[in-house]
Every structure is written in structure tokens, then in C-alpha cells.
Amino acid sequence: MTDAPTAPTGVPQDSLDSERANCDAILLASFGGPEGQDDVIPFLRNVTRGKGIPDERLEEVAAHYRAHGGVSPIQQQNRDLKAALEKELEHRDIELPLYWGNRNWDPYFADVLKEMHAAGHRRVLVLVTSAYAGHSSNDQYLEDFDRELRATGLENELELVKVRPYFCDKAFAKPFDDALADGIRDVRERLNRAGRPEAKPKVIFVTHSIPTAVAEAQGPQRIRDEYGTDVYTAQHEAVAKHLMGSLPEATGLEHSLVFQSRSGSPETPWLEPDINDAIEEDAKNGVPGVVVMPIGFVSDHMEVIWDLDTEAKETAEELDMVFYRAPTPGTHRAFVSGLVDIMGEYITDEKGRPLSAGEQIVPGDWSDLTGPGGWCPWVSE
Structure with missing residues (x-):
């Protein structure tokens, strides 16, 4: 598994090592999710493999899936995204086949790696459905790919080139721009109908919590020093600040970054505040309504559906x-x-030049995370 050089906005495209960067197929890589009641416990066993969690405890989480027929929306979301990407690639005359594989459910990485190799592909570009740099969004995928390449005997036959984190790009931020504007208008209209036209909603940006110790150990020291917090939080806070500053509708509104979906031992500190605790505190302070922005995620899945839409x-x-x-x-x-x-x-x-480049719109120097080589504390050779 290798990280190819990347071209952040402002870096000439010809600075890329085109021979190393060129690929002959694309893999959409995601987390995976169950698609029926019988899939739920096997899926959760895959997610928690090696942690010694008994099925009795898994059933507590399984209840969230069972309340929705045992189906996670992430599978169909990935099918829809794959189809949309294929259409866009075709529109641009980019003739590269697009595959889809998951860490924890069918189609599994090992099966897809073998399928791609059998089809004659040798250098595959990997697009992960997570925008941020971090352990679960980057490192674990690299570890999984390295393990599966060894397990399938393809470590010297198939090269995987992972796309850089894209949290600071227009691609990721623009949809949230639109969503934030819609949300603010919606809440204001409902408050107006309730006879409270002067009331101001609050914007709550939310992402998945992680253990505090993990957060504090990750990422370049430069970013921790510059932003005064861990690198995981810094990325999300930068996105939130950009979104609040880019929309006239958000002028004068308060916002905060909160977390969801903590798990594990209650004794282990995780990033806080939890979204439910934050909402309760906001209510005490007289906040009349909230616009919840799930900026930690590129698509809906069970934790979004349950933790936000339900709880x-x-x-x-x-x-x-x-x-x-x-x-x-x-x-x-x-x-x-x-x-x-x-x-x-x-x-x-055909001349070895990159076809295009992303556009960074979230302010800041994120080159340690998205620049040539990219930040990755764990990379196999």
C-alpha cells in the first residue's frame, strides 16, 4: 500500500510524479453495513473483531439496526454514489472501471482485490468514503488493505494508491453550504410560525467521537500547536468555521462542535460534549432551535439515523x-x-499530465494532511 504524491490547490499539477500516480482502475472503499436482520450480529462481530465483545453486548447495538429492519442505509448510499461517480467519469471520458468494497461487509475487500487483479488491473486508485485524516478514516483502511493484500497473495501484484483526505475541499464543503442555508431557513420559518420571529437558532456541528487519548496522539505537532487542539478536532472546527463564515444566513448565529456515538468502557474518556448533553445545555440557555450539521460523515448510516434522527x-x-x-x-x-x-x-x-485537481476552500495550511506524501503515521512499504 502506498500514498502517491498529491497536488493541493496552488501546487502546479506538473509537480506530480505522473508515472507513479497513474492508475488503471478505481476502488470505492467504505465501512459496510448489514442488509437484513440475519446480517446484524455477523456484521457487528466483524466491526468488533479481536475486542472480545460477547454477542449479548452486541445485541444492545443491534437494536438500532433491528428497529430499521436490520438494514443500514450505507449500503444503498454506496451503490448510489458508485453509480453517480461512474456517470461523472463517463461524462468526462475517463475510461476507468469503478469497483466497490467494504471493510466489514459484502462486498469485502479481499474479494474485490482478487476480482480487480483477475481483470488485469495492477495499480488501483482508492477513494475512501471518509473526508478526514485520522486513525479510523485513514490508518485503519491502510492496515486493512495491507493485511488483505498479504492474505490474498497479491502484495507484489497489486498496488493501491489512496486518495488524500478531502475535508478542506470544495467537494466536501459545498454540499454542507447548501444544507446549512436550508436548515437555517427551515428553523427560522418554524420559529416564526410559532410566534417567535426574533428567536435565533443555534448551529450544532457534529462528528463521531473518539477516545481522547487516541485524538491526542494523532497527527502533526505543527497543527496541534497552531490550532490549540488535537488534529481530529482541528479539522472539524475549521470546516465549521468556514461554513459559518461563508453564508449570510449564518451571520450573528452561535455555533458549536459536538460529538456522537461514543462507545466502550464508561471509564475511558472520549471527546465531548455528547450531542444530547449539548442540546440539554443549550435549552437551559434559552436556545429555541438547533440546526444539526453532521460534518463528520459523507453519507447517512445507522449512527446518523439513530444517534441524530432518533435520539x-x-x-x-x-x-x-x-x-x-x-x-x-x-x-x-x-x-x-x-x-x-x-x-x-x-x-x-496521454502526456502524463494530471487530469484535474481539487479546490481547497477551508482556510488553513493543511499540507501536512493533504500535501505531497500526506500525513499518515502508519504506511506499509
């Missing part, structure tokens, strides 16, 4: 607060088009 919404409603959950990028036109722009940094034309 957080119920918390807000019990406190008589107006609640709006913004959509994730999913197959938003700007997201799909922007992802192909970013992949174009790694795909060359």
Missing part, C-alpha cells in the same frame, strides 16, 4: 426545541463532481 431529535423535542438535521453530501452534484476532480490529481492523460 438527538427526541432530546430536542422533549425540551420543546425546533430540530433540523441537515443531509450528508451523499450524491450531491458538487460532491460527486469534486471527488472526480480530486481523483484527477492521480489520473494522467
